[in-house]
Amino acid sequence: MSYQQAVDCVERGELRTALALLDQVILANSQQTEAYRLRGRTRLQVGDSAGAIADYTKVIQREPTAQAYLGRALAYVTTATPSSAIIDAQQALKLDPQLAAAQQLLGKMYRQVGQPQAAINAYKAATKLYLAQKDKANATACLEQANQLQTELNQPVTPTAKVSQTPGKTSGTPAAPMVSPTEFLQRAREKVTQGLFRQALADLNWLLEIDPNHIEALCDRAYLQAQLHRYEAATRDMARVQQLAPEDPMIQVRRAKIRLALGDAYGAMTTITELIKTEATAERLTIRGQAYQQLGDMDNAFKDYSNAIAIKASAELYDARASVQSGKEALADYRQAASLWLDQGNWRAQKVAANRAEAIRQELDQEKAEVEAERLIRVPIKAMRSGMPVIEVRFNDRHSFDMLMQQDLPRTIITEAMASMLGIKGTPGGFLQIPGETAVPISNGWVRSIRVQSAAAMNVHVAIAPNFSAGLLGQDFLAYYNVRILANEVELYRRQ
Structure with missing residues (x-):
């Protein structure tokens, strides 16, 4: 045997x-x-x-x-x-x-x-x-x-x-929850939201080893591969999805997202526009908004994001709309996105949106400060007479004179000597009432400009007083400014 x-x-x-x-x-x-x-x-x-x-x-x-x-x-x-x-x-x-x-x-x-x-x-x-x-x-x-x-x-x-x-x-380290492929897929998506792309990819690879024809996992992996610049792998997964479900509207939406990630904004927009004709969901409008944004059409991107928010507001949508805006509008949307992400417990995304909002706020504050600086003019006081500051005033961009600044005087008064230097020939003007004093006889004249540093008034109808030894700067110039008299200077703050 x-x-x-x-x-x-x-x-x-x-x-x-x-x-x-x-x-x-x-x-x-x-x-x-x-x-x-x-x-x-x-x-x-x-x-x-x-x-x-x-x-x-x-x-x-x-x-x-x-x-x-x-x-x-x-x-x-x-x-x-x-x-x-x-x-x-x-x-x-x-x-x-x-x-x-x-x-x-x-x-x-x-x-x-x-x-x-x-x-x-x-x-x-x-x-x-x-x-x-x-x-x-x-x-x-x-x-x-x-x-x-x-x-x-x-x-x-x-x-x-x-x-x-x-x-x-x-x-070994205890692993995160999974009792079904669906929940396992959801966990991978949460990792994507948190920016943990490689960990999410490992989860999707494992799931697709168990079920190579899991369409949603294939879609997610294709999108993730594109995000990681693995374009050839992403294209293979997208082609496989097309073979498995060529007519499924939900899969068409996913394929449009993958096209966006691959840089094919026009193809994504064309695909999703056809679907929007059937039903304009928040997701579809968001994808088309992203396509418009990639193509540089910020106006249409803004419209699609706004319509999507009206249907179903989310942190992602506010963040997206903020990215196609500027100034106070962008600031408000980034703050709203940060608040919603904080409610969701997504600290990473909340921090990014909050940082963007803070950067915009600082830019706005800087712009405001620059505007304020342009509006504020500081003028040295040369002397004080009768409680009024004496400052230097320039007429017609040629001659400068020391003048008293009288805030309750309705018109600027120049002396005959000043008028002579400026080449002004006065016309009869009657009398001008000076606050706290009797009316004085004047003649009228026109000056092309009155300037105090960068502050200016153009084509001003001035009064010429024959018996005055110094000119008085009045409301026909000062009315355009809020005036603050300090110890050594006068602040002129341009009114808006």
Whole structure:
């Protein structure tokens, strides 16, 4: 009898015959390790756990391989010593860390001995190993076991933690929640919102290994690849989406977003405009607004963002509309976006919007300060006479005179000497009432300009007083300014 005959019997399912043949082979040559290995596996198939354990022990003594320890661990499963199965499965993983079946067995045994968290971690590790081997069926089965256990613990799981080599203890960082592909996808999207693009991409890659035709995950990954400037990969994902759902309006919206990320603003706008004709949703208007913005059409971008806000306001929309505005309008929208993001707990986005708002506020304050500085004119006081400041005044951009500034005087009065220097020939003007004094005779004249530094009044009808020794600057000039008299200077603040 030969070993090969026993192998043939096992393949035909003639297990009892195979065992009889293997007994004879081993009796003839007790050093034939392969015969012990095959008999151990066959005994396990017919329910002879004790015999299988004995045979695998012989194999381990001669060739302590990962498969031998896994075989004996499987034999221990049906015995009263599940801890022995755990120890052998762990030893198998020490010898071959990629042995997915050993991790899967650990999950089963930890569950059996009442260590659910250790079981969850083992099933997660097995899921990753099966995925690496492109064994979707076993990967899905392990993930379902982990999710079932986690549901019992009321704590969702992800397939990324590692199982430790000590029963009941785990290593690795606890992963974020996932009890279904939909929730797992949502978590990836939250990471995108937080700017954690590479972490989100890792989640999407994992999900697509489980389900390569998950359309939403493909759309999200294409968009994310474009954001990371991996344009070729993004284009491949977008083409796959088009193959899977060429007419689906929701997918057309997603494809328009991907086109935007790839820089095809015109293609995105064309696609989304057709959809808007059917239904103008906030999302569709937002995408078209982004397309207009990329094309430099800020007016139409503003209109689409505003219409989208009217339908369904969001932090993202206020932020987008702020980006096509300036000044106080942009400031208000950035502040609104920051407030909404704070309500959502999105600190990163809130900080960005708040910083943009603060930058605009500072710009506006600077502009205001510059305008205020232009409106404020400081004029040195040369002397004080009768409680009135004496300042230098320039006429017709040619001659300067020291004049008293009298705020309650309705008209500016110049002397005859000043009129002579300016070449003004007066015409009869009757009398002018000076506050606190009697009316004085005057003649009338015109000057092209009166200036006090940068303050100016043009084409002024002045009075000429023959008996005055100094000119008086009156309201026909000062009416355009708020006047403040200080110790050494006069402030003229231009009225708006």
